[in-house]
Amino acid sequence: DGMNVLFIVVDDLRPVLGCYGDKLVKSPNIDQLASQSMVFSNAYAQQAVCAPSRVSFLTGRRPDTTRLYDFYSYWRVHAGNYSTMPQYFKENGYVTLSVGKVFHPGVSSNYSDDYPYSWSIPPFHPSAEKHENDKTCRGKDGKLHANLVCPVNVTEMPGGTLPDIQSTEEAIHLLNIMKTNRQKFFLAVGYHKPHIPLRYPQEFLKLYPLENITLAPDPWVPKKLPSVAYNPWMDIRQRDDVKALNVSFPYGALPDDFQRQIRQSYYAAVSYLDVQIGLLLNALDNVGLSNNTIVVFTADHGWSLGEHGEWAKYSNFDVATRVPLMFYVPGMTTSPVSQGARVFPYLDPFSHIGGSAPQGQSKKMVELVSLFPTLAELAGLQVPPACPKMSFDVVLCTEGRSIVHYFNISEGKVEEGKEGCDDTERCFNEEPVAFSQYPRPADTPQWNSDKPKLKDIRIMGYSMRTIDYRYTVWVQFDPNNFSANFKDVHAGELYVMENDPNQDYNIYNNTLHGWFFKKILD
Numbered sequence: 001d002g003m004n005v006l007f008i009v010v011d012d013l014r015p016v017l018g019c020y021g022d023k024l025v026k027s028p029n030i031d032q033l034a035s036q037s038m039v040f041s042n043a044y045a046q047q048a049v050c051a052p053s054r055v056s057f058l059t060g061r062r063p064d065t066t067r068l069y070d071f072y073s074y075w076r077v078h079a080g081n082y083s084t085m086p087q088y089f090k091e092n093g094y095v096t097l098s099v100g101k102v103f104h105p106g107v108s109s110n111y112s113d114d115y116p117y118s119w120s121i122p123p124f125h126p127s128a129e130k131h132e133n134d135k136t137c138r139g140k141d142g143k144l145h146a147n148l149v150c151p152v153n154v155t156e157m158p159g160g161t162l163p164d165i166q167s168t169e170e171a172i173h174l175l176n177i178m179k180t181n182r183q184k185f186f187l188a189v190g191y192h193k194p195h196i197p198l199r200y201p202q203e204f205l206k207l208y209p210l211e212n213i214t215l216a217p218d219p220w221v222p223k224k225l226p227s228v229a230y231n232p233w234m235d236i237r238q239r240d241d242v243k244a245l246n247v248s249f250p251y252g253a254l255p256d257d258f259q260r261q262i263r264q265s266y267y268a269a270v271s272y273l274d275v276q277i278g279l280l281l282n283a284l285d286n287v288g289l290s291n292n293t294i295v296v297f298t299a300d301h302g303w304s305l306g307e308h309g310e311w312a313k314y315s316n317f318d319v320a321t322r323v324p325l326m327f328y329v330p331g332m333t334t335s336p337v338s339q340g341a342r343v344f345p346y347l348d349p350f351s352h353i354g355g356s357a358p359q360g361q362s363k364k365m366v367e368l369v370s371l372f373p374t375l376a377e378l379a380g381l382q383v384p385p386a387c388p389k390m391s392f393d394v395v396l397c398t399e400g401r402s403i404v405h406y407f408n409i410s411e412g413k414v415e416e417g418k419e420g421c422d423d424t425e426r427c428f429n430e431e432p433v434a435f436s437q438y439p440r441p442a443d444t445p446q447w448n449s450d451k452p453k454l455k456d457i458r459i460m461g462y463s464m465r466t467i468d469y470r471y472t473v474w475v476q477f478d479p480n481n482f483s484a485n486f487k488d489v490h491a492g493e494l495y496v497m498e499n500d501p502n503q504d505y506n507i508y509n510n511t512l513h514g515w516f517f518k519k520i521l522d
Contacts, residue, residue, distance in 0.1 A: 002380050003330075004178070004293040005089065006284065007188040008277065011050065011101055011195035012313060014302035015041075015324040016270055018355045026207050026271050028347035028355075029278030033297060034326050035356035036343060038333045038407045042365045043325035044434035044465055045301040048313040049451065051104035053300040053368065058084045058103065058118075060372030060384065060398035062435070065391060067482055069439045069460075070453050074110045076117075080392040083384075085372040086118040088396070089186040092381050097174050098123035100167035101190035126166035131158045132192070136199065139241070148239035149265045151202035162199065163192050168276045172283040179287040191276060194269035194303070196235065196312070204268035207349060213260045213267075216306035217502055221251050224506040226491030228459055228474045231304075231314035232445040250445035251309065259306050266305055271349045281344035290344060291337035294378055295328040298368065307502065314438065314450040316463035316472050316493075317503055321436040323368065326358070329378055332407065333359050362406045365432040365465060370400030377402045434465045439477065443490055454479050459490055470495045470503060 017027045019034035020041065046056045047063045051071045056063055059082040063069055067079040075082060086096040096119050103109035103118070105125070113123040136157060137150035154162060171189045178185045193200055221230065232250035236242050247254055254262070277297070284290050304310040304319045313320045330337040337343060373383045387397035440459045441452040448456060457479045463472035476488035492508035 002184055003378070004184055004289060005094075005186040005375060005379060006293050006295045007186065007375070008191070008280070008295070008297045009054075009102060009188065010191045010273060010297075010299040011193070012301065012303045013194055013270065013273070013299035013324060014305075014319060015322060016267065017324055019326075019358050020324060024208070024212065025267055026349040026352075027274040028349055028352040029274045029281060029344070030297065030324075031356050032344060032347060033277070033281060033295065033328060034358045036334050036359055037295070037297075037326040037328040038360045038362065039358035040325040040362050040364070040366050040403070040406075042363055042434070042465075042467070043298070043323050043368065044321045044365070044436055045323055045368050046436055047438060048301040048315060048320035048436065050300055051106075051108040054102070054104050055108060057368040057371045058086070060085065060369055060400050061387070061391070062369055062399050063437055064482065065387070065399060068108060069457060070451060071104065071106060071108050072453060074107055076110070081395055083396045084114060084118045085375060086186055086188060087114075088372070088376065088381070088384065089379070090118065090120060093184060094186045095120045095178065095183045096186045097121065097188065099171045099174065099187070099189045100124070100126060100163070101192055102188040124167070124170045126163035126170070128157065128159050128161050128166055129163045129192070132163065132197065132199065134158070137197070145240040146197070147241040148197055148236055149241055149261050150197045150199040151205050151265065151268065152199055154201050162201070164273065164276050167191065168279050171280055175283050175287050175289065179289060189280065191273055193273050194266050197239065198262070198265035198269050200265070200269045200272040204272045205264065207271050208264045208267050210260055210264055213264045215256060215259055215263075218504045219253065219259065219306045219309060221309035222504045222506060224509070225308065226474065226493065226506070227444045228440050228442075228491050229315065229461065229472070229493060230308075230445050231310055231312065231450050233311040233314075234447060234450050236311045253309055254306075254311075262311070263305050266303070274349055278344075278346045282346040285342050285344050288340045291330050291339050291341060293330070294375070296326070296371070296375065298325045298371070299323040308504070312450065316436050316438050316461050316470075318465070318470065321463070321465070325366065325368075327374075327378065327407070329407075332378075360407065363467065364403070364406050365434040365467060366403050366406070367400055367434045369398070370403050373398045373400055373402040374404055377404045431466060436463045436465070437461060438463070440474070460484050468497055470497070
């Protein structure tokens with residue numbers, strides 16, 4: 001009778017997790033999930049900003065097909081009446097449930113999180129969400145501010161709680177109802193942290209003494225970074241504590257000690273998130289559903305923590321586009337799980353010591369746009385067909401492709417290279433590539449460079465990431481007919497991963513990029 005799905009999506013989480021090799025972070029519950037999961041170490045979002053990324057992976061279409069690059073249109077009206085992943089599960093007999101931030105709220109999901117198309121009952125939003133940007137952060141002056149760095153005493157917060165705590169409680173409540181009703185479910189849980197403001201229970205700071213926090217390995221703006229590629233982190237500058245620092249726009253650096261505080265609070269917010277995930281997965285055990293529920297864990301995009309002199313998302317670099325992605329499939333990523341088995345005992349990050357290696361790990365390049373067909377296949381549903389080149393009038397199709405064939409690797413091993421390819425030239429008909437893109441209003445950073453509205457977009461940065469390089473071209477873009485002109489290249493970037501893993505040395509201008517680009521497009 002098919003498996004349930006628990007789909008966990010986190011806002012602005014880059015893979016700073018123990019299971020991704022981060023030595024500083026304390027994330028025992030996510031690491032425990034990874035130890036029972038297939039983990040993808042090279043997963044990328046299609047656009048590094050909330051609404052476009054979420055609409056892309058929830059519809060299985062790229063931003064050029066959803067035509068959403070900002071926050072201000074609803075794809076069913078503006079692009080095409082595309083079915084979503086939860087809608088497809090609902091049409092196949094699942095009860096579909098949304099808790100927290102799954103769709104981006106507002107016009108981009110029709111002010112309803114795409115209910116009733118996508119969900120069986122109206123989505124749940126935590127009541128504490130409306131206080132996210134209030135002045136709830138106590139400053140050194142004893143007064144309350146709307147800060148970026150915002151550790152809080154939860155008991156002093158409005159309602160005595162925080163949004164992600166409420167979302168966990170609601171998700172656990174729904175799991176209990178589903179258990180009682182014995183209905184097949186697709187439960188999506190969207191967590192807010194570590195999205196700014198970095199507002200989390202203050203005790204998590206204890207896990208990260210400031211003296212253990214380093215700066216980014218490359219906290220400077222690279223010399224050869226095209227100005228169009230730089231995102232000036234406007235949303236950060238608008239927070240009270242950052243505003244007070246009076247940093248020059250656009251390239252002025254934040255003071256080192258404040259950079260460390262941001263990084264410290266980001267890590268603390270991740271550990272707070274890990275506790276929520278731990279409680280949620282422990283509840284899955286408690287209701288006896290760990291043996292027949294697929295668990296997916298991912299994020300809408302990453303977040304720069306000072307790399308390239310940048311903060312926030314809004315770029316095409318790995319730090320902004322790369323996300324954690326893992327799939328727990330009982331009986332597939334684990335040996336068969338007996339009913340009522342404890343797979344996910346809660347682990348306390350304040351006392352838990354020791355890590356756990358991922359059950360299986362793939363270095364293949366994968367994209368979030370592939371989530372829809374992958375989850376359909378894992379759940380035993382018919383995989384939606386691949387979209388034709390133009391698919392605006394096709395209701396059900398996907399521009400991603402199922403990545404289930406990457407799962408079947410021997411236990412606990414990291415798969416290397418192209419094993420299982422008889423034709424070494426083309427594995428599964430292609431070298432896997434992950435595509436991302438980002439719009440800009442101008443060639444140089446200005447107030448709306450991070451989040452240009454559609455009508456203001458003049459340039460689109462199309463980026464491709466292979467195992468060996470990241471290659472980006474910033475080309476002329478016309479928002480009136482959604483056309484990109486690849487003959488009008490404003491700037492380019494090429495980073496070779498082998499000797500430049502942090503993407504600091506752009507060699508686009510010292511290569512035969514014409515030849516290189518032609519070779520890629522062929």
